[in-house]
Amino acid sequence: MPEPLVYLNGEFVPYSAARVSVEDRGLQFADGVYEVVRYYDGRPFRMQQHLARLVRSAAGIELPLPPIEEIRRAMDALVEKQSLQDATVYLQITRGPAPRAHGLVTDPTPTVIAIAREAHSVRPRPTLRVVTVSDDRWARCYLKTTALLPNALARERARRLGADDGIFVRDGFVMEATASNVFVVLKGRLLTPPLTNYILAGITREAVIELARGEGMAVSEEPISAHLLYEADEIFLTGTNSELGPIIAVDGRTVGDGSPGPIFNRLIAAFDVAVRSSQPIGARSS
Numbered sequence: 001m002p003e004p005l006v007y008l009n010g011e012f013v014p015y016s017a018a019r020v021s022v023e024d025r026g027l028q029f030a031d032g033v034y035e036v037v038r039y040y041d042g043r044p045f046r047m048q049q050h051l052a053r054l055v056r057s058a059a060g061i062e063l064p065l066p067p068i069e070e071i072r073r074a075m076d077a078l079v080e081k082q083s084l085q086d087a088t089v090y091l092q093i094t095r096g097p098a099p100r101a102h103g104l105v106t107d108p109t110p111t112v113i114a115i116a117r118e119a120h121s122v123r124p125r126p127t128l129r130v131v132t133v134s135d136d137r138w139a140r141c142y143l144k145t146t147a148l149l150p151n152a153l154a155r156e157r158a159r160r161l162g163a164d165d166g167i168f169v170r171d172g173f174v175m176e177a178t179a180s181n182v183f184v185v186l187k188g189r190l191l192t193p194p195l196t197n198y199i200l201a202g203i204t205r206e207a208v209i210e211l212a213r214g215e216g217m218a219v220s221e222e223p224i225s226a227h228l229l230y231e232a233d234e235i236f237l238t239g240t241n242s243e244l245g246p247i248i249a250v251d252g253r254t255v256g257d258g259s260p261g262p263i264f265n266r267l268i269a270a271f272d273v274a275v276r277s278s279q280p281i282g283a284r285s286s
């Protein structure tokens with residue numbers, strides 16, 4: 001198996017040769033943004049939306065980005081050069097190296113890193129058990145920054161409680177999971193929390209909303225009280241890595257009949273068609 005390639009500041013280098021400074025601000029301050037893009041059959045899924053979110057995240061932390069076309073080409077090239085078909089590309093841009101000081105650097109040289117890894121869509125999706133966790137993250141969760149320690153600790157807490165993931169609850173309302181968005185089916189209605197500064201605007205979330213509407217389902221983006229998780233008929237997560245993940249237990253209570261529900265099954269079938277189609281979802285459903 002050849003060594004994976006890494007894109008680092010304009011060059012493609014072997015994994016073991018990729019080096020960054022010990023004073024990179026990404027390392028010292030989690031001063032950076034990232035994206036994860038999924039490729040199906042060698043083609044990126046919703047690249048435009050990922051790049052638009054990258055631009056928003058970078059603007060949110062006052063980080064100047066290299067030309068966006070360059071970033072897109074680098075990600076495509078990583079997939080092509082390594083002859084990958086189904087893959088995820090992790091892209092991270094930090095404010096780069098600078099002597100450690102809290103204030104922002106006036107003329108930064110960002111560190112741009114991208115790594116592609118083979119990724120397979122496991123079907124049927126593994127079922128998930130989750131626990132609710134108190135959301136102690138900062139108030140700018142709509143920015144996709146590399147400051148993920150609260151998410152990592154919440155995931156670990158869930159694991160220690162025998163679950164696969166945690167759902168963040170803030171002031172009694174469902175926000176999102178540690179690396180995905182949340183959908184709930186309640187009395188026949190498909191609900192997901194509205195976009196606020198407290199959640200990430202998931203690209204998969206947006207695709208699933210469009211797919212559901214294309215399937216004739218009503219979707220409501222509305223605040224969801226955490227206690228409603230215990231009454232839900234179905235709950236599932238959405239994310240680039242996890243695609244759609246059916247939840248069968250919350251805080252040890254069984255969801256529905258304890259297996260993926262009919263709405264989830266319809267949506268993942270539609271998702272599988274959409275990701276392998278060259279046409280955008282909107283074009284298919286209109």
Ligand SMILES: Cc1ncc(COP(=O)(O)O)c(C=O)c1O
Nearest residue numbers: 179180181200202203204239240
């Ligand atoms: C906190 C959080 N929410 C939601 C998502 C889902 O976003 P996307 O569907 O764009 O992958 C992610 C993905 O990493 C995430 O980290």
